[in-house]
Amino acid sequence: MSTGGEVVRRGGRGARSARIAAIVALALAGVFAAMTRLSIAGHWYGLYLLRGKEGPTFEIKDDLLLGDGSRLVAGVPLSPLRRLFTARAAGPEAPRLELQWDEREGSGIIRNHLADGTELVTLFSRFQDSEGATPHGLFVGGALPDIAADPGAQNESGMTHHDARGWTHIWCNVNEAIWLLPDETPIYPSYWRFLGSRVLVRDGQRVVLESSHELERRGARLRMDRFAYFRAGRPFFKLGIRVVNLGDLPATYTYAYGDEPWVGEFGSAEGNLGWVAGGIVTEESQVDARVNRWAGIVDSKTGAADFIAWVGDDQPDLVFFANQPGLQRPGVPLASNEVFIGLEWHGRALAPGEERAMLLSIGMADRDPRTGRPALPEGGGP
Numbered sequence: 001m002s003t004g005g006e007v008v009r010r011g012g013r014g015a016r017s018a019r020i021a022a023i024v025a026l027a028l029a030g031v032f033a034a035m036t037r038l039s040i041a042g043h044w045y046g047l048y049l050l051r052g053k054e055g056p057t058f059e060i061k062d063d064l065l066l067g068d069g070s071r072l073v074a075g076v077p078l079s080p081l082r083r084l085f086t087a088r089a090a091g092p093e094a095p096r097l098e099l100q101w102d103e104r105e106g107s108g109i110i111r112n113h114l115a116d117g118t119e120l121v122t123l124f125s126r127f128q129d130s131e132g133a134t135p136h137g138l139f140v141g142g143a144l145p146d147i148a149a150d151p152g153a154q155n156e157s158g159m160t161h162h163d164a165r166g167w168t169h170i171w172c173n174v175n176e177a178i179w180l181l182p183d184e185t186p187i188y189p190s191y192w193r194f195l196g197s198r199v200l201v202r203d204g205q206r207v208v209l210e211s212s213h214e215l216e217r218r219g220a221r222l223r224m225d226r227f228a229y230f231r232a233g234r235p236f237f238k239l240g241i242r243v244v245n246l247g248d249l250p251a252t253y254t255y256a257y258g259d260e261p262w263v264g265e266f267g268s269a270e271g272n273l274g275w276v277a278g279g280i281v282t283e284e285s286q287v288d289a290r291v292n293r294w295a296g297i298v299d300s301k302t303g304a305a306d307f308i309a310w311v312g313d314d315q316p317d318l319v320f321f322a323n324q325p326g327l328q329r330p331g332v333p334l335a336s337n338e339v340f341i342g343l344e345w346h347g348r349a350l351a352p353g354e355e356r357a358m359l360l361s362i363g364m365a366d367r368d369p370r371t372g373r374p375a376l377p378e379g380g381g382p
Contacts, residue, residue, distance in 0.1 A: 045145040093117065095233030096204045106136035106197040106211050109144065110230055110237075118163040120170075120235050120364055121156070124209075124228070127173045133190035137197055137211030138226040138239065140259075140362070141173030154266040159306070161235075161364055169266045170306045170364050172259055175325055175340075178224075179254040180217040181347065186256075187215055192224070205232045214246070221247040222350075236363020236380050238311070243357075245350035252349045257360070258325060258342030261306055264299030271301040272339040274321035275365075275374045284332045287319040289343075293382050295319055296365055297341055298374050305365035305374035310343065311382040312359030318344040 049060055095115050101108035107125040114120060125135045126142025142148075143157035156162075159171035177186035192213040201208035207230040214223050227240035245251045263272055274281030275298045281287075287295050294309035310316055322328050323336035348356055361381065365374040 048145065048149075097207050097230055097232045099199070099202055099207050101197075101199055101209065103197050103199065106138075106194055107142070110207055112230060112232060112235070114235060115233050116163075118161060120159070120161050122159045122230075122237060123157065127157075129173070129188060129190050131188075131190070133188075135189040135192075136194040137189070137192075137213060138209060138228045139174050139176065139189050140171055157266060158261070159363070161304070168302070168304045169262050169264060170304070171261045171362070172266070175256070175258045175260070175342075177256050178215065178222075180215070180220045180222070181252040181254060183217050185217075187217065189213075191215075195223075200227075206230065219247065219249060220251040220253075221245070222251060222253065231379075234363075234379055235366070235377050236307070236361050239360045239362055240312075241358045241360075242355055243348070243350070244355040245352055248352055250349060250351050252347055254347060255345045255358075256342060257308075257344075258340060260325065260338040260340045261297050263297045263306055264302050264304050269337045269339040271299050272297050273300050273334050274298075274339075274341065275305060277376070280373065281321055282334055284322045284329050284334060285320065286328070286330070287321070289316050289319045292319070294361070294376055294380070295321075295341060296374060297339060298365070303367055303372060303374075305367075307361070307363060307365040307374065307376060307380065308341065308343065309361040309376065309381045310358070311361055312357060314345065314348075314356055314358045316343040317346045318342070 093113065096113045098111040098113070099108065105125070108123075109126070110122045110124075112120040112122070122140060123142045123144075125137055125139050126144070126148075128134050141158050143154060147153050147156045155167040155169045158169065158173060161168045161170055177188050178192075179186055192215045195212040195214060197209065197211040199207070200210055207228075209228045211226045212223065213226070214221065216222075223244045223246050225242045225244075227242075229238040229240070241255075243253065243255075260269065261272075262269055274285075274295065276287055276292045276295045278292075280298065280300075289310065293311070293315075294307050296305050296307035298305035310319075320328050320342050321334060322340045322342065323332065323334060324338040325340050325342065343360075345358065350356065363377065363380060366377045367373070368375040
């Protein structure tokens with residue numbers, strides 16, 4: 001039979017063990033807190049724990065971008081709950097637009113409900129580039145968090161089309177760069193100074209967005225204002241780009257826009273070929289930008305295709321198809337996993353205060369019912 005003293009001693013040992021366990025737990029929590037970065041943007045797509053980009057660290061976020069999935073440790077997504085509250089019955093309906101836009105971050109998503117009951121979704125700046133940096137503004141690419149976390153669902157990223165068969169990938173994360181000559185180092189959008197974004201027009205039939213940027217290199221200073229114009233029911237948007245010389249000296253720049261879009265299936269260019277108004281392009285080659293005012297990539301397996309049209313007065317000097325960005329080998333068959341379409345504007349000179357503007361149409365191509373080949377949608381060209 002135990003005495004009261006023995007009970008007290010045993011209780012004391014238990015209390016000490018509990019205190020030690022509490023101290024250890026607090027110490028571990030402190031270490032975890034010291035190793036963890038909080039990245040709360042206020043989007044509240046969920047709560048996600050990620051491995052840090054450098055060293056044995058962690059990051060807690062309320063959002064995921066395309067490219068974050070490989071670092072994901074655990075998470076609780078809220079996107080399915082959002083969709084539950086915004087879901088509508090499927091089937092044909094009047095064309096309309098839905099917009100979710102973060103002006104501070106310069107990122108978001110536009111859902112274009114087309115007249116046939118299908119949906120064309122365009123995401124802007126919801127991705128990390130090849131160097132792990134994130135652009136802000138009107139740069140096509142990325143995914144919502146539950147898609148970014150699921151490698152098998154990433155057809156639903158960039159620009160993507162949904163119909164009864166599921167999601168078809170149309171455009172991927174855009175490849176853009178600008179060179180401030182004579183410097184030959186490209187400046188990518190993630191490294192342009194983001195000045196902010198605005199929703200200029202927002203109703204069920206039209207959306208107009210603006211993002212503004214600055215870049216400097218060796219005394220040259222440019223401002224770029226970008227405008228995205230959407231109309232309900234049209235399977236494309238128009239991208240306006242205005243470049244202004246803010247410096248005191250003349251400036252010369254070269255600008256490039258392109259993509260390896262993986263039309264059909266995200267991650268695969270199998271069956272991807274080029275197309276122009278005159279037919280299908282099967283080899284690396286240049287396109288005469290004065291004769292042809294649009295071009296695109298087609299998935300020869302399904303017939304799905306994208307297009308880009310240069311509709312403004314400042315037309316590109318070079319349009320080309322290749323097996324990878326920046327490398328042209330005329331006559332080589334288009335057969336890589338990076339089948340690429342590129343546009344370049346070379347050596348544009350601006351006096352102080354002078355500006356130039358480009359206008360592009362970017363979207364999903366129609367299909368010619370007679371030939372089955374891709375076709376420019378109504379209103380998509382010059």
